[in-house]
Amino acid sequence: xxxxxxxxxxxxxxxxxxxxxxxxxxxxxxxxxxxxxxxxxxxxxxxxxxxxxxxxxxxxxxxxxxxxxxxxxxxxxxxxxxxxxxxxxxxxxxxxxxxxxxxxxxxxxxxxxxxxxxxxxxxxxxxxxxxxxxxxxxxxxxxxxxxxxxxxxxxxxxxxxxxxxxxxxxxxxxxxxxxxxxxxxxxxxxxxxxxxxxxxxxxxxxxxxxxxxxxxxxxxxxxxxxxxxxxxxxxxxxxxxxxxxxxxxxxxxxxxxxxxxxxxxxxxxxxxxxxxxxxxxxxxxxxxxxxxxxxxxxxxxxxxxxxxxxxxxxxxxxxxxxxxxxxxxxxxxxxxxxxxxxxxxxxxxxxxxxxxxxxxxxxxxxxxxxxxxxxxxxxxxxxxxxxxxxxxxxxxxxxxxxxxxxxxxxxxxxxxxxxxxxxxxxxxxxxxxxxxxxxxxxxxxxxxxxx
Numbered sequence: 001x002x003x004x005x006x007x008x009x010x011x012x013x014x015x016x017x018x019x020x021x022x023x024x025x026x027x028x029x030x031x032x033x034x035x036x037x038x039x040x041x042x043x044x045x046x047x048x049x050x051x052x053x054x055x056x057x058x059x060x061x062x063x064x065x066x067x068x069x070x071x072x073x074x075x076x077x078x079x080x081x082x083x084x085x086x087x088x089x090x091x092x093x094x095x096x097x098x099x100x101x102x103x104x105x106x107x108x109x110x111x112x113x114x115x116x117x118x119x120x121x122x123x124x125x126x127x128x129x130x131x132x133x134x135x136x137x138x139x140x141x142x143x144x145x146x147x148x149x150x151x152x153x154x155x156x157x158x159x160x161x162x163x164x165x166x167x168x169x170x171x172x173x174x175x176x177x178x179x180x181x182x183x184x185x186x187x188x189x190x191x192x193x194x195x196x197x198x199x200x201x202x203x204x205x206x207x208x209x210x211x212x213x214x215x216x217x218x219x220x221x222x223x224x225x226x227x228x229x230x231x232x233x234x235x236x237x238x239x240x241x242x243x244x245x246x247x248x249x250x251x252x253x254x255x256x257x258x259x260x261x262x263x264x265x266x267x268x269x270x271x272x273x274x275x276x277x278x279x280x281x282x283x284x285x286x287x288x289x290x291x292x293x294x295x296x297x298x299x300x301x302x303x304x305x306x307x308x309x310x311x312x313x314x315x316x317x318x319x320x321x322x323x324x325x326x327x328x329x330x331x332x333x334x335x336x337x338x339x340x341x342x343x344x345x346x347x348x349x350x351x352x353x354x355x356x357x358x359x360x361x362x363x364x365x366x367x368x369x370x371x372x373x374x375x376x377x378x379x380x381x382x383x384x385x386x387x388x389x390x391x392x393x394x395x396x397x398x399x400x401x402x403x404x405x406x407x408x409x410x411x412x413x414x415x416x417x418x419x420x421x422x423x424x425x426x427x428x429x430x431x432x433x434x435x436x437x438x439x440x441x442x443x444x445x446x447x448x449x450x451x
Contacts (some may be wrong), residue, residue, distance in 0.1 A: 021104035021106055022040065022106055022107045023036065023038035023040070023044075023047060023090075023105050024037040024038070024104045025102075026100055026101070026102055027103070028099070028100060029099040031064065042083050042086075043081065043088075045083065053081055054079050054082075055081075055087075056079075056080075056140055058143055059077070059079065059138075059143075063077050063079075063092070064094070067095065067096055067103075077091070077093075078090070078091055078092070078108065079105070081105075088107055088108075089107070090106060090108065091105065092104065092105045092106075122139060122141070122211070123141070124211055124214070125138075125211070125214070126138065126209060126210065126212070127142060127172065127212075128208070128209050129172075129176055129208050130208075131208075136207055145212060145214065149194075151166050167190070174188060175188050175199050175210055176201065178201065179201045179202075183203055184203070185202055187200055187201075188201075194216070196214075196215040196216050197213065197214055197215065197216075198212075198215055199213075200213065248276070248279045249275075251271070251272075255268040255272050256272070295337055297336070297337075297338065298333045298334070298335055299333065299334050300330075300331070301328075301330055301332065301376050302327065304334065304336070304341065305327050305367075305378075306327075307342075308342065308345055308367075309325065311346070312365070315349060315353065319353050320363060321353065321356060321364065321365050322363060322365070323364075323365050323366075324365070324367070325367040325368070326367075326368050326369075327367070327368075328369050328370045330371060332371070332376070332443045332444070333443065333444040334376060334441055334443065334444060336421055336441065337421075341421070341441075343417065344414045344418060345378075347413070347414050348437050349380070352365050352382035352384060355384030355385060356384050359384060359385065365380070366379075366380070366381045366382075367379070367380055368381075371443075374442060374443050375443065376441045377439070377440055377441075378438070379436060379437070379438050380436070380437045380439075381436045381437075383433070383434040384434050386431045386432055387431070387435065388431055392427065392428075392429050395411050395427055418440075418441070422442050423440050423441040423442060424439075424440045425437065426438040
């Protein structure tokens, strides 16, 4: 009769969960194995010692906790059952009835077992999810990551669980939604002050895998390297500034000594004032280079370049230079510091004007803009004397100059400003053919477009 009761209990559980099972385990209120129902003797033997044979144990404990908290049981969790060295994967569901916990399991085909093993062997955190945002499985590396981040929320049933509040889970959902919509691989970053993660979503048939690459230590290393490079740059710039300031100081000192002998400082006033202005310019350029924070605003490229046209026209007319331009129309935006970008463009124009000194013909300055992919490109070209290859190779070095009154800060300053805007600058030049400056600035994108 007792055997018949077992069969009736098993039938009741099967009806309750609306599936046929390979086993049913009943746990007591103290979570001890009270009864095992299965026709397979090996499975029965393994389930009797459930705590020693089911893997991963941490996942199973959370699975039990979820059942005891009466969370919805639509989710099917995969567990591995070990038996004398052999391992089988079972899809399990559970429910608490009175003070007992009923767990039923269905043995999975070998390819599912293989997929489960592969996910666990992946050396980075990984999750497998179905189209309904139900978790199929995740590996132990994900648990370790969540523990390190202080995430204690259980999502063993579904990402749709309203109790899940941590923003990382919302990123999981966002990646999944994009995977379902596009059926293409997705990349999304999750960053806080403490952590930097790269979420990579992959399509796996009717299911999806999210790999979580922890870039925290890489980012810290890059920050450290960037800081070291900044310190080297500041050291180099400081030495250069000291050297450049020495020249005008020597001139000023000499003329003050001369004025002391002649008792007529007015005779040397303009020269001394000119050298002081030169010192101020060197210090101003140095401060511009070392300025770290940029206040950026959204600005239309057409608006930016339109405001520069009048300045370019007037400066070129003043110096007898023919000005030509061709600007692309766009509704896109740039995220820039307007004054700094204008400083860059004026600096390039000033260099071209200075290059034309003594040149009678071919005095033109051409401004061209166009779009390429997600980049706004500005080309500034003159037909001046150009630069030799050895000069071009050094043109971005601080304080390198071929001009008698030059400071050698102009091009390095321009380069740093553009790089601070996540852009790039290319300088091309050929003797007797002129110089071409090409500036690349990224177009602004909203966060929800940057997947």
